[in-house]
Amino acid sequence: MKLWLIATELARRPRRTLTGVISVALGVAIFLGLQAYGAGYRAAAREPLSLIGSDVVAQRQGDRPASFENVVFPHSTSPVHVEEVERVRAVPGVEAVAAAMFFWSFQDEELLVGLGIDTTTDVGPNKLAAGVTQGRFLTPGDHDVAVLDNSYAEQHKITLGDRISVAGSPFEVIGTVDTSRAGQVANANVYLPLADSQRLVEASPGVRSVHDIRPGDVNVLFVRANPARGPAVADDIKALLGSEAIVTTPQSFDQVLGPSFVIIDRFGLIIGFVALLLAAASLLRVVLSTLRQRRRDIAVLRAVGWTRSSLRAQLVGESVALTFVGLASGLLLSLITVWLLSQTSVSIPIPWELSPTPHFVANGAKQLAIDVPLRSTLELLSIGLVLAIGLLAAVTAGLAASRRAARIKPSEVWRVD
């Protein structure tokens, strides 16, 4: 097999060669582009939870507060008791659990959204430590201290070292954080040590009148799970928390991403494979139609002593070379597509229960969302698959052409001429 001879044959039939190359390139680009688009969307959908280092957020729907006074639970939450938290920790695949306490405190005609944080694990809202803008974040052993959301602090002209009152208890402000960095999940105005928030909640008649509140209770769980068991973990937790459970997983965001994502997610692989199949069919057509054009040449080669295997090497070589150029062009097209996609971003809406605010306060009913760049990438597995399919199609087409070529009899070809 001579590479220059393969190149010569391809170059002297530019239209057919180009048709083959473009078909293969388009097939590859459509397949890889769709995979990249889908993967980018899926990665974006994981962003809200991964920003707070969780795979699953679990809570339990509760009753509406009897009145909006003092400390109450948002009705997207209700107490999760200590033994229930232990059971969640024991679910197979659960790697870490951060308990937290969400509460609303109505004081001085105003609402304060508070979150009590377990500072012993890097799962969940403790991730906010990375967003500290002034002072420091909560650490284990802290009590009677608070970290404020930046904009809340600014709005109320509170600075480091000030004392604020939460439900009548004094807290010293030790830091401020940029909450928006946490992906709008578990947004609050003030972050307290978990134990402090539990003390406030247990003492609140507004909570006690509605809920069976016990010492050590929490109302939101941030769970990190083994990725392989993610969906199963979510199901198990749902079963543990009962019918009122609200379990948020990355998949929960898929539904809110819109119909184009759903279609691509569900049918992208099929559409991609169909595109690859059409490309392979077109390749076969090009290779075989080229052969029809070259019957005379093939007859000459046979007559001057080319064996069937020499001929096969040449024809398969041509088919593989053409496919190779097509694959390379397709890969380039895909890279361009991925780059274009990465220039765009998607808006991921955050479900209300992940950052509950009363609907009657200003902006309370506003849909929170984060803008996530479409970080789509070409997966090596997809590329490998495309290369394998391409090579298989090329060899098949080449062999099909060789079989036909082997049946060409020089004496018959020349008689017809």
Added chain:
Amino acid sequence: MSTELLRATGLRKRFGGVVAVDSIDLHINEAEFVAIVGRSGSGKSTLLNLIAGLDLPDEGEIRFAGELLRANDEDALADWRAEHVGLVFQAFHLIPTLSALDNAAVPLLPRRSTEAARAAARERLDQVGLGNRVTHRPAQLSGGEQQRVAIARALVGNPKLLLADEPTGNLDTKTGKEILDLFARLRADTGTATVLITHDENVAAAADRRISIQDGKVLAEAGEGK
């Protein structure tokens, strides 16, 4: 006493109802020049294709240098042609996408390096007087030049036997004469046995032996032992 190169015995080939070659016995000696003549449709080309192994006989056998050709093994026949047989056709049959040099090198390409094949081809092109046309493609060459390239291709593997089916049939008289002179000169230089199908009685007369075919049979043979 000349050495026998090829012997065909009882060759028979029929196409449907037509017996194109009918029980032909034939031998070719080393370095011999044999002319085959006969009317159109008498079976000359069929006979040549059988000898070249391009077509398989219904009956009969062919021995080359005493060895039976394996008629049922296409690749063995291809190898045999590549090593021992050169073919020249009326219609030249060059590959349009290749230069004169590469056309002449084609038989050697599966078996030798490109450099070696091209070196041998260049030598043959020089020999047929086309040393200054190596980069031209067939469409850029005259008929006579194309046939020279075809002859260079036929001789590139140093065959013992050259088979030519009306090599001047597509050329004007003058060019045809030049090609026939070339055949004569090359045979003198290389000692390649040549079987030439021709309508030209002058050419046939110049051959060592003249075999006349009619209705697939050998009608007359003249010049044996010359």
